[in-house]
Amino acid sequence: xxxxxxxxxxxRLLLGTALYPSPAIMAEAIAASGADIVTVSLRRETSGGKxxxxxxxxxxxxxxxxxxxxxxxxxVKEAVTTAKMAREVFSTNxxxxxxxxxxxxxxPDVFGLVEAARVLSADGFEVFPYTTDDLIVAERLLDAGxxxxxxxxxxxxxxxxxxxxxxxxxxxxxxxxxxxIVDAGIGRPSHAATVMELGYDAVLLNTAVAKAVDPVAMAxxxxxAVEAGRQAFLAGLLEPRDMAxxxxxxxxxxxxS
Amino acid sequence: MKVLIRGAGVAGLTLAxxxxxxxxxxxxxxxxxxxxxxxxWHAGGMLAPWCERESAEEPVLSLGRDAAxxxxxxxxxxxMRNGTLVVAPARDAGELDRFSQRTSGFCxxxxxxxxxxxxxxxxxxxxxxxxxxxxxxxxxxxxxxxxEKLVRMGVRFEFGYGAVQASGRADVxxxxxxxxxxxxxxxxxxxxxxxLRTQEVSLARPVRLLHPxxxxxxxxxxxxxxxxxxxxxxxxxxxxxxxxxxMELLNAAYxxxxxxxxxxxxxxGTGVRPAFADNMPRVERDGSTIRINGxxxxxxxxxxxxxxxxxEMILGNEEGARP
Numbered sequence: 001x002x003x004x005x006x007x008x009x010x011x012r013l014l015l016g017t018a019l020y021p022s023p024a025i026m027a028e029a030i031a032a033s034g035a036d037i038v039t040v041s042l043r044r045e046t047s048g049g050k051x052x053x054x055x056x057x058x059x060x061x062x063x064x065x066x067x068x069x070x071x072x073x074x075x076v077k078e079a080v081t082t083a084k085m086a087r088e089v090f091s092t093n094x095x096x097x098x099x100x101x102x103x104x105x106x107x108p109d110v111f112g113l114v115e116a117a118r119v120l121s122a123d124g125f126e127v128f129p130y131t132t133d134d135l136i137v138a139e140r141l142l143d144a145g146x147x148x149x150x151x152x153x154x155x156x157x158x159x160x161x162x163x164x165x166x167x168x169x170x171x172x173x174x175x176x177x178x179x180x181i182v183d184a185g186i187g188r189p190s191h192a193a194t195v196m197e198l199g200y201d202a203v204l205l206n207t208a209v210a211k212a213v214d215p216v217a218m219a220x221x222x223x224x225a226v227e228a229g230r231q232a233f234l235a236g237l238l239e240p241r242d243m244a245x246x247x248x249x250x251x252x253x254x255x256x257s
Numbered sequence: 258m259k260v261l262i263r264g265a266g267v268a269g270l271t272l273a274x275x276x277x278x279x280x281x282x283x284x285x286x287x288x289x290x291x292x293x294x295x296x297x298w299h300a301g302g303m304l305a306p307w308c309e310r311e312s313a314e315e316p317v318l319s320l321g322r323d324a325a326x327x328x329x330x331x332x333x334x335x336x337m338r339n340g341t342l343v344v345a346p347a348r349d350a351g352e353l354d355r356f357s358q359r360t361s362g363f364c365x366x367x368x369x370x371x372x373x374x375x376x377x378x379x380x381x382x383x384x385x386x387x388x389x390x391x392x393x394x395x396x397x398x399x400x401x402x403x404x405e406k407l408v409r410m411g412v413r414f415e416f417g418y419g420a421v422q423a424s425g426r427a428d429v430x431x432x433x434x435x436x437x438x439x440x441x442x443x444x445x446x447x448x449x450x451x452x453l454r455t456q457e458v459s460l461a462r463p464v465r466l467l468h469p470x471x472x473x474x475x476x477x478x479x480x481x482x483x484x485x486x487x488x489x490x491x492x493x494x495x496x497x498x499x500x501x502x503x504m505e506l507l508n509a510a511y512x513x514x515x516x517x518x519x520x521x522x523x524x525x526g527t528g529v530r531p532a533f534a535d536n537m538p539r540v541e542r543d544g545s546t547i548r549i550n551g552x553x554x555x556x557x558x559x560x561x562x563x564x565x566x567x568x569e570m571i572l573g574n575e576e577g578a579r580p
Contacts, residue, residue, distance in 0.1 A: 021312045022536035023444070054444030055491040058534060157469060213359055 016206025033219035069096035121145025133167035152186025161191035189225030196229025261427035275568035296570035302396040307362035323393035327561035339462035352467035411496035423515035445493025455520035
């Protein structure tokens with residue numbers, strides 16, 4: 001079973017809580033996905049940090065673990081402040097750390113990210129850093145106190161799927177024992193299955209489910225894809241060959257000539 | 258039948274109209290001192306059930322498709338039936354495909370088609386979706402005109418109505434107070450809007466600008482005014498617009514037409530939409546109280562259907578039933 005900061009997690013699919021047609025559909029989609037961790041943005045979904053809002057009550061009623069995030073933060077200071085507010089509001093040390101460096105691509109500012117991860121880890125937070133697929137940044141994040149990594153596979157909400165399979169493989173190869181969660185860029189279940197087949201530990205997504213025509217059915221499809229990819233990885237995949245190899249033996253076949 | 262309606266927003270006034278038309282003795286009480294400042298006051302006034310279907314469930318279309326007829330019958334001359342134009346910046350053209358995949362009742366128009374519908378947008382967008390059956394009205398004018406009409410029909414209005422006990426004054430009470438009538442399951446969805454004034458652009462119909470992050474609409478009003486809206490934030494905070502929302506709305510208006518960059522910013526406003534978890538409105542009966550609530554972002558669109566349902570609940574199914 002997957003373990004994140006000492007907590008056993010049964011589903012390898014983590015879901016975001018934004019952009020759904022309605023909170024009721026969101027709740028149904030989360031249930032259909034089987035996810036037991038959902039990310040919640042403090043800044044826009046919680047009445048400016050007040051608890052007790054209906055949206056927050058609904059999340060609480062779902063029996064899922066909440067991973068608050070610092071979505072939309074553009075500086076270390078902003079991210080740290082938001083993380084501290086989130087700790088108060090959601091009563092958890094977990095924080096999905098986002099420090100955005102570019103407004104257009106929502107690419108992480110990896111320098112700010114490492115700095116914020118250091119500050120927050122020292123303060124007792126368990127940091128889930130949203131990062132790029134850069135190996136050296138990954139090392140720095142682990143040095144800063146992170147015990148897991150959340151690399152993108154494409155820009156947030158872009159639905160492009162894995163853009164750099166080699167970089168994802170390389171990260172997996174270098175950090176065999178660190179939980180790796182692909183966060184951002186997944187557009188369809190086959191993308192999720194692909195990164196799971198690479199040996200990634202989990203997948204976090206939001207838009208691909210929330211903006212589907214039928215979010216509940218899509219959530220279920222993603223749940224299955226993540227499970228299938230994981231099972232395939234454990235089962236050992238057949239590597240591609242250049243030559244065709246018949247699956248039916250040819251030796252001993254009758255010769256008509 | 259004596260009915261006391263609490264709340265003079267779109268839910269309360271449409272219900273008053275339904276009841277008064279059917280001969281009931283109606284009083285509307287409103288805690289504000291006049292009809293202004295409530296969620297309805299900040300509405301876009303689009304009667305656009307086909308577009309709304311992009312993110313809303315089917316009943317929004319079936320309950321909302323007659324809304325334009327209802328408003329036209331109630332307030333002749335107020336409804337503009339010019340349709341809705343949906344455009345996307347070149348970079349986000351894929352959003353048009355996404356939108357068209359989820360909606361119906363539109364045709365695709367090209368550069369020339371756009372120029373024919375909205376000459377001021379000529380050359381700015383290569384492709385658009387045109388929802389010809391949709392309509393819009395000016396919510397503020399409509400609310401004030403409806404109140405005037407109701408007064409002429411004998412409906413009494415009491416403004417600045419505090420916590421006075423009203424029990425015994427009526428046979429039935431109807432709670433149409435939106436967020437103020439907050440009850441279990443109701444949440445607020447904050448919406449921020451702007452009013453811009455410019456003579457350099459004119460539009461005949463609401464234009465929706467699709468954007469993966471911040472879809473907005475611009476609704477033309479008389480007097481060279483344009484309503485730009487609206488944000489959708491899971492919060493019941495009625496406070497002033499944030500700088501970020503203001504920037505996003507202004508950016509979108511500017512992207513639609515650069516002349517909005519020189520427009521006068523006449524007003525910014527915030528309203529809190531009452532919504533249930535499924536974002537669908539409800540008419541409920543609780544003893545001698547009827548509640549209409551949860552109109553969410555569909556006040557002018559769905560209030561007529563809710564008012565009809567509530568009126569039938571109060572007076573029975575017979576058209577023109579008398580007390």
